Amino acid sequence: MQRADAPDVVELEPRVERGATARSDSFQRLADQHLDASYGLAYAILGNPADAQDATHDAFVTAWRKWGSLRDLSAFEAWFTRILVNTCRNRMRRAFRTRPLDLSDELRAAAGDPYRGSDDRALIGAALAGLSADHRIVVALRFYRDLTVDEIARWLSLPAGTVKSRLHYALIQMGTAIDGASGEDVR
Amino acid sequence: MNEQVLEQRLKGWYANEVGGVTASESLRASVADIPHATRRRFGFGRSPAWALVLLLALLVALAVGAMLSARPPRPVIAVENGLVAFVAPVGQNGLPVTVGFESDLFVANADGSAIRRLTTGEGQLLLPTWSPDGSRIAFLAADRASVRVTDLSTGAMRLITRVAGFGKDPPFVLAWSPDGTRLLIGDDTSVRIAGIGDTGTSAHVGVRIIREHAGFPAWSADGRHVVLAEFIGSFIGSRLIVVDLGGGQDRILATQTGYRFGPPQWSPDGRWIAFRSDRGIEIISPTGEQRHVLVPSSQGEMAWSPDASLLAVSFGAGILTAKPDGGQLSVVVHAGEAGAYVSRPRWSPDGNWISSDTADAAGSWTGTWIVRPDGTGRQRLETGPLRTLVFPVPWTWQPVR
Numbered sequence: 001m002q003r004a005d006a007p008d009v010v011e012l013e014p015r016v017e018r019g020a021t022a023r024s025d026s027f028q029r030l031a032d033q034h035l036d037a038s039y040g041l042a043y044a045i046l047g048n049p050a051d052a053q054d055a056t057h058d059a060f061v062t063a064w065r066k067w068g069s070l071r072d073l074s075a076f077e078a079w080f081t082r083i084l085v086n087t088c089r090n091r092m093r094r095a096f097r098t099r100p101l102d103l104s105d106e107l108r109a110a111a112g113d114p115y116r117g118s119d120d121r122a123l124i125g126a127a128l129a130g131l132s133a134d135h136r137i138v139v140a141l142r143f144y145r146d147l148t149v150d151e152i153a154r155w156l157s158l159p160a161g162t163v164k165s166r167l168h169y170a171l172i173q174m175g176t177a178i179d180g181a182s183g184e185d186v187r
Numbered sequence: 188m189n190e191q192v193l194e195q196r197l198k199g200w201y202a203n204e205v206g207g208v209t210a211s212e213s214l215r216a217s218v219a220d221i222p223h224a225t226r227r228r229f230g231f232g233r234s235p236a237w238a239l240v241l242l243l244a245l246l247v248a249l250a251v252g253a254m255l256s257a258r259p260p261r262p263v264i265a266v267e268n269g270l271v272a273f274v275a276p277v278g279q280n281g282l283p284v285t286v287g288f289e290s291d292l293f294v295a296n297a298d299g300s301a302i303r304r305l306t307t308g309e310g311q312l313l314l315p316t317w318s319p320d321g322s323r324i325a326f327l328a329a330d331r332a333s334v335r336v337t338d339l340s341t342g343a344m345r346l347i348t349r350v351a352g353f354g355k356d357p358p359f360v361l362a363w364s365p366d367g368t369r370l371l372i373g374d375d376t377s378v379r380i381a382g383i384g385d386t387g388t389s390a391h392v393g394v395r396i397i398r399e400h401a402g403f404p405a406w407s408a409d410g411r412h413v414v415l416a417e418f419i420g421s422f423i424g425s426r427l428i429v430v431d432l433g434g435g436q437d438r439i440l441a442t443q444t445g446y447r448f449g450p451p452q453w454s455p456d457g458r459w460i461a462f463r464s465d466r467g468i469e470i471i472s473p474t475g476e477q478r479h480v481l482v483p484s485s486q487g488e489m490a491w492s493p494d495a496s497l498l499a500v501s502f503g504a505g506i507l508t509a510k511p512d513g514g515q516l517s518v519v520v521h522a523g524e525a526g527a528y529v530s531r532p533r534w535s536p537d538g539n540w541i542s543s544d545t546a547d548a549a550g551s552w553t554g555t556w557i558v559r560p561d562g563t564g565r566q567r568l569e570t571g572p573l574r575t576l577v578f579p580v581p582w583t584w585q586p587v588r
Contacts, residue, residue, distance in 0.1 A: 024222035031218050039210040044201055053214050060218045090311065093329075124200040143194065144201040171190050178193070180446075 027067055030076045031060055038084055044144040045088040045136050047129060055091050059084040078155045085137050085156065092133040127174040135170035138163055270294045272315040272324050277304070292326055292337065305337050306344065316361040325361050325370055334361065334372055336383060347381050348394045350374055360403055360450065364410045371404040371413060378404045378415050380432070397430055403450040407473070408457040414440070414473075416448040416462075427451060427462060429473060440475045449485075456495035459511050463489075468500050470511050481509045490532045490541075497560060499532040499541050506532050506541055508560055527553060540564075 038059065042052035062083050063070075070079055128136060141152045149167070153160040210218075274290045290312045295302040306312065310330025317324055318336075325336045325347070337344040347370060350359070360373035372379045372394075378401045381394040397404075401417040411433055417426045424444035430437050441448070441464065449463025459470045461481070468482035468489060487501045492508075500507045504527050527545035534541055535557075542557045558565040 027222055028219055031221070032215070035210045035215060035218060036208075039214065040205055040208050043208055044205045049208075053211065056210065057214060057217055060221055064221045093313070124196055125204070128200075139197065140201075143197040144205055171193055174197075175190070175193050 023067060026073060027064055030073065030080075031063075034077060034080060038080065041081070041140060041145055042084060042088055044140040045085070046091065047125070051091060055087045056084065058091075059087040062087065081141075081155050082157070085141075089133045089137060092136070123178050124174075127177040130177055131170050131173060135166055135173070138166045139170050139174075142167055270296060270321075272317060274312040274315055274326065292324065294324075294339065305339070305342065309335075314359060314361050316363065318363050318367045319365055320367055323367075325363065327359055327361065334370070334381070336370070345383075347383060348372065348379065360405075362404060362406055364406055365408060366410055369410070371406065373402040373404040373415065377401060378413070380413075397432070398428070401428070403448070405451050405453050405460075407453050408455055412473070414451045414453055414460050416451065418447060419444070427460075427471070429460075438473075438475065440471055440473075441478070446485075452489060452491055454491045454495040454498075454511065455493055458495065461489050461491065461498050461511075463487075468498070468509075470498070481511070482507055488530055488532060490534055492534050492560070493536060493538040499534065499560075501529045501532045501543060504529055504545075506543060506558070508541075529556075 035056070039052055039056045042055045042059075043049060046052050046055060059080070063080050066083070070076060128139065131139065137156075138152055141147045141155070142149070147155070149160055149163050152158070153163045156163070272292065272294050274292050277291050291307060291309065292305040292312055292315055293302055294305060305324070309328050311328075313327040313329050315324050315326045322340060323336050323338050325334060327333075327350070328335050333349050334347040335344055336347055350372065360371065362371040362373075364370070368382060370381045370383055372381060376399070377396045378398045379394050379396050397413065398415055398417060400419075401415045404413050404415040406413060407429075411431070413430045413432060415428055415430065417428050419425060424442065425447045426439050427441040427448050428437055428439050440460070441462075443465055446465040451460050451462035453460050453473075454470075458472065460473060461468060461470045463469075463485055465485060467480045467484050468487065469478060469480050471478040481498060482500050482502070484500075484502060487507075489498055489500045491498055496510065497508045498511060500509065506529060527547065529543045529545055531544045532541050533543070539559065540557045541560060542555055544555055545553045547553050554567050556565065556567050
């Protein structure tokens, strides 16, 4: 069975670079080229800079360890994105599934807060934070990275139907959360 | 909300919050150093200088270790309650480490001593769950999409069942029956029950689905019933249902729309079922006749004390303990370091302590604390010189044999 974090093995071309120096050079060149975008994606998935920084670094460590399995350097972006996404997913799974809120906020919300729901930025952020790891990943790839469903499916080695389903349910969950928090009609 | 409107708002949110972010110089430097750092780690033998550095480091480490081991031992609170189980990545020396790509199952004394590794190379493991007699541990082998049970005395490990759908909502649940002969397995598609016999090596007698479209199963104290949450559509609502394993009529305890019930927990005396609803943390009698809100918060996790006299609920940086009959919060316990988020309250088997995990603002695990139910004795579990290496992930108490 294929491991969840196993990289794509792309066998389109023979390995063109051999030797430690060439390997190191090509890795550093691609890492530098994709670093900002990778950090941005990790930030979009994890929601905070500290975790995003750690996940990005860990993903590049994994990429270096598995560098030999990348046969076609032009496939780096998809290959590495998959590693990064798996790293983010593992990080979220290790973190706590439920981060309790301060009770005073809950009590204030239960009592009615006139300003509750007025901040769209906070509403979207909170709704994203309520998604599962898998849902946050597809939402970030679709709406932050602007990938199509088929691209997400190919990069993550998932059926397109699974990606569609995750996006659908993620949006329903977010919509319900936002409507509930802002007092809008759920329908 | 219209889906297209939400998509636009999402794109706008990402553009405002994440668009244009760039990696810090420190991250850029550390990533650029990865090939060299890795080569240095494995290539020190090429240079006499590295051998000298290694030798000096070894001497320093030995000296520090000797100093630390000479320190007075920290109070060891939980050893009398047996072992703790946890999953963690494995370092090159076979000991748990904080960061890694695979994980193994470990047990150790609660002070971090006597670490014992129970699995090797099973990929990412999750949810170590003690059998009631403390002799076996069930766990989820995520990479292999299976539930397995390992026996502490023999080291034997058995595949119980394959699982599909792992990683989606709601979270996976493993729960041993009170007599240790069956295992409840809940994922986002169904609740299953596996008969696994009363020893670690006996053949299991099969797996059957007891409810489709359901999750969060929990046993009654007598092992004859299971309470679970049935999901009505996706994110539409759920029903709390008591399933009679003897073939009797199932009982619907509660229904709500727009919000899924959280994991129900049956009190050890069988009188109450605690669960999370849109009204807060509630308890309901198994017949459904009595029901009231204990904590007006729909966040937090809960755990019954072994004698069922208190329900501990995590919130913010502390733990509430509530008496089920009174319907009032009785004690607020600050359970971790200031500013931390507290989760996973768990009672020691003797009921004298509540342990909980703390996380920083980013959600990263920072430690495990214990506190008495009256709020006294709060302390972080110290594990000696290996504290930063031991218990890198939350652990669970071993039941009293």
